[in-house]
Amino acid sequence: AQSVTQPDIHITVSEGASLELRCNYSYGATPYLFWYVQSPGQGLQLLLKYFSGDTLVQGIKGFEAEFKRSQSSFNLRKPSVHWSDAAEYFCAVAHENNNDMRFGAGTRLTVKP
Amino acid sequence: DAGITQSPRHKVTETGTPVTLRCHQTENHRYMYWYRQDPGHGLRLIHYSYGVKDTDKGEVSDGYSVSRSKTEDFLLTLESATSSQTSVYFCAISEGGAGDTQYFGPGTRLTVL
Numbered sequence: 001a002q003s004v005t006q007p008d009i010h011i012t013v014s015e016g017a018s019l020e021l022r023c024n025y026s027y028g029a030t031p032y033l034f035w036y037v038q039s040p041g042q043g044l045q046l047l048l049k050y051f052s053g054d055t056l057v058q059g060i061k062g063f064e065a066e067f068k069r070s071q072s073s074f075n076l077r078k079p080s081v082h083w084s085d086a087a088e089y090f091c092a093v094a095h096e097n098n099n100d101m102r103f104g105a106g107t108r109l110t111v112k113p
Numbered sequence: 114d115a116g117i118t119q120s121p122r123h124k125v126t127e128t129g130t131p132v133t134l135r136c137h138q139t140e141n142h143r144y145m146y147w148y149r150q151d152p153g154h155g156l157r158l159i160h161y162s163y164g165v166k167d168t169d170k171g172e173v174s175d176g177y178s179v180s181r182s183k184t185e186d187f188l189l190t191l192e193s194a195t196s197s198q199t200s201v202y203f204c205a206i207s208e209g210g211a212g213d214t215q216y217f218g219p220g221t222r223l224t225v226l
Contacts, residue, residue, distance in 0.1 A: 004155075006155075032211070032212035034214075036217075041220075042219065042220075043117075043203055043217035043218050043219050043220055044156070044203070044205075044215075044217040045217070046214050046215075046216075049214065051212060090155055090156065092156075094211045094212045095211055095212070096211050096212055097211065098211050099144070099161055099163070099169070099210050099211045100158050100161075100171050100172060101158065101211070101215070102158075102172070103155035103156040103157070104155050105153050105154060105155045106155050
């Protein structure tokens with residue numbers, strides 16, 4: 001079965017610093033990959049997704065992610081973090097023949113002033 | 114924002130009682146999902162629907178049932194609530210199936226005493 005691992009439970013960065021959140025997946029075929037963000041007390045919002053093609057994907061709020069097949073990774077990056085980026089981030093994987101999307105456990109981001 | 118509402122938003126109930134959560138959408142999307150969110154687990158799919166009266170099980174379906182009699186409503190029922198079902202429940206919708214962007218509701222916090 002497909003699975004997703006987010007190795008970092010909690011990350012703290014200073015405002016203005018760069019950010020990278022890690023995501024590794026396990027699936028036989030090329031998956032559909034997603035990053036969602038959840039602000040406290042809210043539902044999830046899609047940041048970006050990868051289906052095929054260019055392995056560097058641009059999303060909303062200045063985020064990007066890179067699909068690396070050889071490493072089974074889909075890491076999320078942002079060059080300069082803003083205080084409003086503090087939230088929990090979830091990586092997810094799906095497949096075209098399977099409606100059971102699997103989420104990682106999430107990474108909570110704290111932004112220091 | 115996608116038109117998704119969940120009711121109730123908060124509920125406290127006792128072990129052994131039946132509980133029904135409602136998800137209502139105004140987007141006319143074909144697919145609807147129920148997830149539960151627990152610390153350390155991210156989101157896990159309970160059941161989903163791919164049309165009126167068409168439903169299927171997800172990763173953690175034991176102890177839950179669903180019904181969809183109208184396109185806009187998807188009900189999640191706990192026939193006899195247990196403390197292990199204390200969680201935050203999210204409804205999501207999508208136009209297409211696997212791999213399509215899912216839009217999430219605000220969540221329902223359920224506590225089973």
